[in-house]
Amino acid sequence: MTYCVGLKLDRGLVFAADTRTNAGVDNIATFKKLKIWEKPGERVFALMSSGNLAITQSVVSILSEQIASHSNKGPTLMSVDTLFQAARVVGSAVREVRALDGEALAASAENFYVTFIFGGQIMGEEPRLFQIYSAGNFIEATDDTMFFQIGEHKYGKPILDRVTRHDMRLGEAAKMALLSFDSTLRSNLSVGMPIDLLLYNTDSFSAERQKRISRDDPYFQELSAGWSNALRKAFTEIDEFEI
Amino acid sequence: MTYCVGLKLDRGLVFAADTRTNAGVDNIATFKKLKIWEKPGERVFALMSSGNLAITQSVVSILSEQIASHSNKGPTLMSVDTLFQAARVVGSAVREVRALDGEALAASAENFYVTFIFGGQIMGEEPRLFQIYSAGNFIEATDDTMFFQIGEHKYGKPILDRVTRHDMRLGEAAKMALLSFDSTLRSNLSVGMPIDLLLYNTDSFSAERQKRISRDDPYFQELSAGWSNALRKAFTEIDEFEI
Known part of the structure; x- marks a missing residue:
């Protein structure tokens, strides 16, 4: 499994992701689930992922290749004007992976299951935070619901x-996010350190x-013991x- | 949904069960999920249930009818000598309900899904605590795993x-069980008060x-506010x- 939290607050955004992946309980590995793209001074994006690792890595690769490609004519994270458009770019990448792999996954009786937390800021807008579903559609955090x-x-x-x-x-x-992780780590083996924070x-x-x-990490150890x-x-x- | 906790400690057993049942989110009702049978001075049993309410109620009715029936020749909660045998009586009742209703449930694409926490004490034994599954089989709490x-x-x-x-x-x-309920109640609508405690x-x-x-309840209000x-x-x- 996975555990990721994203918060949208007055002063900005917080992203925290664990790094454990597992295929069954006897095949555990560490993968970074927090991917960052930035154009300093203009835009920053962070994407955290849960679900089938092959799918989430493909989505990340597609988004990165779009940016690197000179022949790409569609919108990319670096070309869009708003976070809403950026979230649609991510959603489209999810749909592209489904078009590529969905049928073969179904043939192996595997679900096409992924969820993302995606957020950041583009110059001219406030920071925004989205949760993106397997279907490529998404919801946005508001003042009523400040975290995903x-x-x-x-x-x-x-x-x-x-x-x-x-x-x-x-x-x-x-600090709060790390306490939330501490509780999860103690009670569930499928979530594991290290934790990536932005x-x-x-x-x-x-x-x-x-x-x-x-x-x-000395801070995490102190936080964990102090909280207990x-x-x-x-x-x-x-x-x-x-x- | 449901939330129930059972603990087996040196000094005895603790049972706590919520009372919310729901069919969807727009059909919520209150049902007692903690059933007690006792023969004071000799034996006490408590059964807490989660899952399909029609199934769990049938199991409770069968167990009660076995005790009340004069013609019943099989073992009942009041006739068995050990908690292990009592847990098997409960498991058999689960299998009886599956034999009665399982096929019709399957025809309606409903799962036969129930889980029970069952415990108590019979004179001559220590208190014991079990978790009983849909298949009627079960596990027992030990010093390593003191709660279900x-x-x-x-x-x-x-x-x-x-x-x-x-x-x-x-x-x-x-107190600990009630704090565990307090956290659950705050974060999940499918668990609801009142809470039954034994x-x-x-x-x-x-x-x-x-x-x-x-x-x-003044104690619960104080506990909830104090903990926050x-x-x-x-x-x-x-x-x-x-x-």
Whole structure:
């Protein structure tokens, strides 16, 4: 499985993705699921993926080849004017992969299943965040729903539901996302470290605030231990149930 | 959906079940999913159910009718000597319902899907706890795995994974179970209050420590608000993430 979270806040966007892929429980590998494209000073995109790895890698390759190709005449992430158009470019790439591989997958009784969180900013617009489905269609985050999760989303949802505020600092939101990962990692083997993080500040048009967080990262270790202690302390401070 | 938790601890057993059933999101009702049978001073059983309500109710009815019937010659919950045998009686009831309804369900393209948490104590044995599957087979809780969850188990698993200890007091375990429910209720509409609770003390052979906890229960309100405040406070006490 996978776990990815994307947040759209007043100050920008936060992306966090695990790196575990597995075909069954006995075939586990590490793949980066957070792909970034940028033209510094003008546009930044981040794409996080869940689902069939062959499909998600093909989508990423198609999007990158479109940008690199000189003969490509269609819209690309680097040529579109809005994030909405960019999300349509991603959706079209999903449909292209389905056209290429869908029938063969069906013949092997494999579902064509992928989900993406896609966001970023193009000069002239606010940052935007989308969730893109297997059909290539998508929804956009709003002030009411400030985050999207894909993959194993349930373990880490309670902390996001409780703590997310639109006026959070990005470092605060990253801390929250890492706690959401910590809960998921403890309870589900199909989600694994390292975690790739991107903090995108509105109007920075730069993806420089990136970090890969490994299991022995001192900040993550402190956060994980501190949270456990705090939870246990909070737990003891609540009265016991009595009948 | 449903959410139920059963715990087997040194001091006894804890059972907690929500009461929401739904056929789609526009047909929601309240049904008790915690059924108790007891012969005070000798044996106590509790059964919590998840899955198709028609099936789970049929299983409960069969088990109750077996006990009430004078002509019944097979084993019943009141006649067996061990919890293992009692779990087999429950499993047989599941198979009986499949024999009665399975074909008709399949004809309507409905799955025969149920899961139970079943536990209790019979004089002469320690308390025991089982998870029973649609096939009527089952697994038993051990010192390594002290709890079972059925239904929407993911939201509420992190707190159980962190806090469960075999030497907990039952009131402490009930508090933990209610916090696990609180997280689930906040994040998933298909789980709903009231919550039915049973605390079974080892060798009490009595099911008197039962309570139904409604949304306006003062203890639950305090627990829910206190936990939210404690989590927010714990959150602020952890350093922010910086890149």
